[in-house]
Amino acid sequence: MKLRYPLFIFMVLLMLSACGNENKNTAAPEKEQPETETAGVDEELENAKAMFEPLGEMPVPADNEMTDEKVELGKTLYFDPRLSGNNKLSCMTCHAPGAGYGDGLETFFGFEGAQGSRNSPTIINSGYYPEYFWDGRAGSLEEQALGPIQSEVEMNQDIDELVIELNGVPTYVEQFNTVFNDPISANNIAKAIAAFERTIVISDTAFDRYLQGQEDAISADAQEGMKLFAGKASCITCHAGPMLSDYSYHNLGMTGDEGRYEVTKNEEDKGKFRTTGLRGVAHTAPFMHDGSFATLEDVVNYYNDGGGDHVNKSDLINPLGLTDKEVQQLVAFMESLSGELPEVETPEIP
Secondary structure, three states, X not given: OOOHHXXXXXXXXXXXXXXXXXXXXXXXXXXXXXXXXXXOOOHXXXXXXXXXXXXXXXXXXXXXXXXXXXHHHHHHHHHOHHHOOOOOOOHHHHOEHHHOOEOOOOOOEOHHHOEOOXXXXXXXXXXXXXXXXXXXXXXXXXXXXXXXXXXXXXOOOOHHHHHHHHHOOHHHHHHHHHHHOOOOOHXXXXXXXXXXXXXXXXXXXXXXXXXXXXXXXXXXXXXXXXHHHHOOOOHHHOOOOOOOOOOOEEOOOXXXXXXXXXXXXXXXXXXXXXXXXXXXXXXXXXXXXXXXXXXXHHHHHHHHOOXXXXXXXXXXXXXXXXXXXXXXXXXXXXXXXXXXXOOOOXXXXX
16 A cells, blocks of 8 residues: 555656657747748849830930921821822821721732832831831931832822922911921921821830839730740840830841842842831731731741741841740730820811
8 A cells, every 4th residue: 555656646747747748749830931032033034124124215306396286287297198199198098096007918008009019117116216117218207207208109299299289278388387487398298297206106015014013014924925035035136125126137037028238239138127116016917027927926936937048047047946835925925015006186187
């Protein structure tokens, strides 16, 4: 009987010790350390994003200041069929607001149904280019404005006759005197049209909002497309800078048109065409200088396959090895560059 109580006490102590060990083993684990601020950041995406920049302010020549009155005059001239030799065609015919400020055709139809050999380029953001037309033959937007008017296959209007015709319209006489303090002239016609064209701008796109820090402005596919654009697909080699254009000329392997060579007569310029800026691009189908591609997917697939077989093809044009998914992601990124078309109210023609 003397051993009973010490044994009982020993058993109790043993059980308490076991419970204590169990409590230690089941104690809540220590809290995980918070993730660092850089954890989860897609460095490739951030590096790609840093390669782009906003469009910036429209450059305006010192001798062609923008005023509301001048823009309104230029818009009226832009829509006026008097600018063509048969009074049937206007600038708007080939550069219509509802067609992405192009005409939606592979190549244009001009004076009396003449078939053009090139696609009508959009005037969206055209004021940012240093040179104009697919081959760069005009050095200013003002010079470009008069080109189609005088072209036999486009509007076929003698510029001196146009000045005489517009001088017969009292409203135009008054407007030119007000805007320029000067009579109607070819130079002032060009300045007015160019001033209007400089107002056709796309700069507020989903892409631009993304650059400004709105992370959900573009889709996950578009973000992957941005990485491809700046990386694997190498699009940014030529489509760089504020306009997403290097303002240069390249041969993409397409045959049938001598391109820049017709202006410079330099052999190395055969088949070269101006790099198109990409803001608003989804509105401007069909694509390329000859309008041969109906969709952006067609364009990407052409580059993915390594372009055409022109003897003067640029060394930059090589097969890209993009998967079908990557092609779609690249298209998604370009669609994010496109924004909304500027709306223009049709003016009353005097």
